[in-house]
Amino acid sequence: MAVAEAQLYSKVSNKPRGRSTSALLEPLLAKGFPAHLAQKALVATGQKTVEDAVKWLHSHCNDPSLEDPIPQEYALYLCPRGRLHSRLQDFWRESKRQCGKNRAHEVFPHVTLCDFFTCEDQKVELLYDVLKKVGDSFSQIFPPSISLTLHASPSYLGFFIDDSQANILKDFAVAFSTEASALADCHVKPSLKQFHLTLAHRFYPHHQKTLEQLAKCINPGEPCQWVAALYSRDMRFVHYQRLRALFQYKPQNIDELMINAGDLIYVDPRQQSEAGEGWVIGTSQRTGCRGFLPENYTERAHESDTWVKHREYVFDTASRSFTKTEKEPNVKPNGEAHNLSMSRSVTNVVSLQNAALRRGVLVMSHGERVDQVFGKSWLQQCLTADGKYYRADLNFPSSLPKQKDSMKQFECDPPLSCCGIFQSRLIGEALLEQEVTVSCVYSSPALRCVQTAQHVLQGLKLNQKVRIKVEPGLFEWTKWEASRAIPKFMTVAELVEASYDIDTSYRGNFPLSSLVPSESYEDYVSRSSAVIKHIISACPSKGRGVILIVGHGSSLAPLTRALTGLPSRDSRDFAQMVQKIPALGMCFCEEQKEENKWQMVNPPVKTLTHGANAAFNWRNTIMEN
Numbered sequence: 001m002a003v004a005e006a007q008l009y010s011k012v013s014n015k016p017r018g019r020s021t022s023a024l025l026e027p028l029l030a031k032g033f034p035a036h037l038a039q040k041a042l043v044a045t046g047q048k049t050v051e052d053a054v055k056w057l058h059s060h061c062n063d064p065s066l067e068d069p070i071p072q073e074y075a076l077y078l079c080p081r082g083r084l085h086s087r088l089q090d091f092w093r094e095s096k097r098q099c100g101k102n103r104a105h106e107v108f109p110h111v112t113l114c115d116f117f118t119c120e121d122q123k124v125e126l127l128y129d130v131l132k133k134v135g136d137s138f139s140q141i142f143p144p145s146i147s148l149t150l151h152a153s154p155s156y157l158g159f160f161i162d163d164s165q166a167n168i169l170k171d172f173a174v175a176f177s178t179e180a181s182a183l184a185d186c187h188v189k190p191s192l193k194q195f196h197l198t199l200a201h202r203f204y205p206h207h208q209k210t211l212e213q214l215a216k217c218i219n220p221g222e223p224c225q226w227v228a229a230l231y232s233r234d235m236r237f238v239h240y241q242r243l244r245a246l247f248q249y250k251p252q253n254i255d256e257l258m259i260n261a262g263d264l265i266y267v268d269p270r271q272q273s274e275a276g277e278g279w280v281i282g283t284s285q286r287t288g289c290r291g292f293l294p295e296n297y298t299e300r301a302h303e304s305d306t307w308v309k310h311r312e313y314v315f316d317t318a319s320r321s322f323t324k325t326e327k328e329p330n331v332k333p334n335g336e337a338h339n340l341s342m343s344r345s346v347t348n349v350v351s352l353q354n355a356a357l358r359r360g361v362l363v364m365s366h367g368e369r370v371d372q373v374f375g376k377s378w379l380q381q382c383l384t385a386d387g388k389y390y391r392a393d394l395n396f397p398s399s400l401p402k403q404k405d406s407m408k409q410f411e412c413d414p415p416l417s418c419c420g421i422f423q424s425r426l427i428g429e430a431l432l433e434q435e436v437t438v439s440c441v442y443s444s445p446a447l448r449c450v451q452t453a454q455h456v457l458q459g460l461k462l463n464q465k466v467r468i469k470v471e472p473g474l475f476e477w478t479k480w481e482a483s484r485a486i487p488k489f490m491t492v493a494e495l496v497e498a499s500y501d502i503d504t505s506y507r508g509n510f511p512l513s514s515l516v517p518s519e520s521y522e523d524y525v526s527r528s529s530a531v532i533k534h535i536i537s538a539c540p541s542k543g544r545g546v547i548l549i550v551g552h553g554s555s556l557a558p559l560t561r562a563l564t565g566l567p568s569r570d571s572r573d574f575a576q577m578v579q580k581i582p583a584l585g586m587c588f589c590e591e592q593k594e595e596n597k598w599q600m601v602n603p604p605v606k607t608l609t610h611g612a613n614a615a616f617n618w619r620n621t622i623m624e625n
Contacts, residue, residue: 024050033057036069039121043072043232046308047124063288065236071118072232074127074310076176077110078169080197084224085109088199091214095200098214098601099207104158104198106303111161112191113173113228118235119186126184128311131230134175135313142315143168148197148220150212157200157211159220166195172228206565206597229312231304234285237266242306243282243298246609257284257291264306265298277579296582296609359539360546361532362436362603363560364427364586365553366444366452367420370396371411372583379411393615395419401447401498403490412487416451423584423608424452428459430605439545441466442535444474444552445489445512452584453550454500467503470495473510473531476552477524478517486515509534521571528558536563546604553581560587563598584608 027050028038041053041060060066080088088109096105119127148159161169173190180188199218200211245263249256259265265282275281275292283290285306371378373395381392389400389407395417403409416424431438438460443453450468457463470492478486489512495502509531516523532549539547549559557569557577569577588603 024053028053036121037066040066043121043124044308046232046310047128059286060288064290065288070236071120072124072308073116073118073235073238074124074230074232075112075116076114076131076173077229077231078113079108079110079227079229079312081225081227082223084218084220084222087218087222088197091199091218095211095214098210098599099200099203100600101300102200103202104200108304109197111169111195111197113169114177114180114188114190116233116235117186117188119180119184123184123186124310127180127230130176130179130183131228131311131313134172134179135228135315137175138168138172139315141168142172142226145221145224146226150215150220151196152208152212152215154205154208155202156198157203157208157215158196158198161195161197169195176228204564204566207599210592210599226315227312228315230310231307232310233307234266237283237306240266240268240283242301242303243267243280243295244301244305245293245298247297249293249297251291253292255291257282257289257293258287259284259293259297260286264301265293266306272576295580359536359591360604361536361549361560361563361589361591361598362438362546362586363549363551363556363589364452364456364584365556365581366416366446366448366550366583367423367455368417368583369414369420369448370417371414373417373419376411378414379408383407397421401490401494401500403494405488409488410447412481412485413447413489415447416455420448420583421451421455424455425459426608427584427586427605428456430459431456432460434604436460436604437545438462438466438548440469440535440539441548441550442469442471442474443550444476444555445470445472446475446487446552447490449474449550449552450490450495450500450502453548456548456550457501463501467501467506469503469506469508471506471508471510471531471535472512472515473508473527473534474549474551474555475515476554477521478515478519479521479524480554481517485517486512521574524554525558525562525568528555529562532559532563553578553585556581556585556587560589560600563589564600565597582607582609 024042024047025035025038028041029035031054033041037057038053041056045052045056079085092105092109095102143165146165147162149162151158151160170190170192173192177188177190180186199215200207203211243265245259245261245265248261249259251258257265264285265280266285267280267282271281278295279292280295280298281290282293374381374393378396382389382396384390387407391398397415397418400407400410400415438457441453441457443449450470453468454463457466457468475486481487490498492502492504496504510527519527535547535549539545549555551559554574557574561568584607586603586605586607587600589598589600591598
């Protein structure tokens with residue numbers, strides 16, 4: 001047992017047990033469930049229905065921690081509803097699209113009244129009673145509207161609440177914490193610092209201006225209904241990452257985890273050294289079971305996605321704040337107003353920013369390479385006794401391009417598999433559908449990269465219109481070359497003879513002779529930085545064409561981080577990061593004309609996900625007894 005978990009057990013194992021008066025508990029006891037497990041199920045599902053609790057208990061029948069006496073943690077938040085909430089959600093989405101995820105995206109818009117505290121399962125209902133009692137006592141003095149003032153710093157952006165109104169909110173938080181501490185026998189600490197509603201937190205400084213422009217489109221005076229809401233979380237997984245399953249996965253081995261689409265998974269980053277490439281070790285929130293699961297079956301989830309909402313108190317201030325008139329904006333059936341002027345202002349800012357974008361850089365790793373599927377000895381499987389190539393499996397390429405030297409050069413410079421060719425063409429077709437205009441194409445000299453660029457261009461219907469510039473400086477970190485030597489790549493003349501659309505007039509910034517075997521990480525990062533600067537300066541600055549760069553898994557971070565002005569990743573976690581980059585993994589950077597800076601945004605097309613397909617021997621599988 002981990003030290004942290006042992007401390008949790010020691011805190012709760014000796015506490016006296018109370019009795020619950022829950023109307024939901026008796027039906028569960030009548031069904032034969034033990035009282036402590038019935039209470040645990042009710043708390044885990046927010047004490048909503050008996051059916052939810054029964055479903056939770058059945059799902060957790062194999063949960064090794066089911067009998068553990070660890071309580072949930074609870075927090076009290078003040079959350080907006082109505083038009084202001086809609087505008088905040090618009091900001092959340094647009095800021096994530098333009099500037100990527102920051103810490104604020106982990107939780108919904110809120111003002112913290114009481115931070116997380118523990119409460120025993122059988123006493124949670126008392127928290128509900130306290131929330132209603134304190135809410136009723138403050139209902140008539142709660143501010144009809146809350147004044148919000150935008151505040152910005154290099155790492156924080158949010159609304160501060162006016163002092164006079166913040167004092168009422170603090171009194172409410174103190175009253176709740178005092179009552180809850182006395183009745184539910186738990187230590188509740190009210191928030192007494194500057195009350196605020198966070199918009200963005202822990203973002204890169206060069207994103208501050210963009211975030212501020214988006215935030216200024218939010219009218220903090222929008223009609224809003226405020227709700228005091230009580231949430232809980234599992235205290236064992238506070239510092240874990242959270243994943244959401246995209247697909248169902250049925251275990252193939254006893255140590256693997258069964259997941260359904262939509263399941264939320266807790267993942268401890270410190271325990272992933274035990275997992276192989278492409279796998280993670282996680283604990284299912286739905287079942288409580290732990291095991292290995294394929295990482296490409298999941299996506300990152302938000303922290304609050306795993307929280308449970310228990311009760312809320314709605315402050316009905318509408319009658320004291322304003323009277324509805326005919327001039328009020330249209331109201332949707334669910335009561336949420338739609339502010340057309342606000343939508344236009346957000347659209348205008350986005351349009352202005354889009355107009356300022358000059359160029360885009362799309363960096364992608366190559367498609368599936370043949371040795372990735374058939375191993376390092378793949379060529380031996382495809383050569384006849386007299387040294388001629390033949391296709392031993394449909395995923396082998398139908399033919400190999402001609403080289404002056406021996407075909408054994410392909411062992412160190414392998415081509416794409418047929419699936420890799422299909423992947424590349426599919427990405428090109430997707431870019432075409434999104435009307436992405438590719439103006440320049442650069443490729444690593446590795447054959448798999450040149451082939452990827454060629455087939456992406458075919459999917460874009462740009463073959464023979466846009467030529468591939470072979471840049472030796474884009475080759476991967478040479479320390480990872482198994483042969484400890486630089487591969488002998490196909491020459492430009494050989495590539496042209498093999499019908500690849502190569503720009504024969506291009507002279508690389510880094511000649512092949514400059515590549516050094518087993519270079520240091522610092523040298524590789526420096527080389528990548530110099531290459532991306534050369535590419536950007538060589539491509540026309542006018543127009544909005546996309547510069548396509550086809551490299552390796554190791555190319556994405558050094559090239560894009562150098563372009564956006566971010567420091568290089570630590571060499572100690574670089575290899576682990578690269579292992580998570582799939583075939584055709586992509587990063588996209590947009591240039592800001594007014595600042596002459598680049599920022600990373602979502603790629604113009606979706607990722608490509610597919611499963612493995614093992615070799616099939618009908619004789620051994622079907623005919624064997």
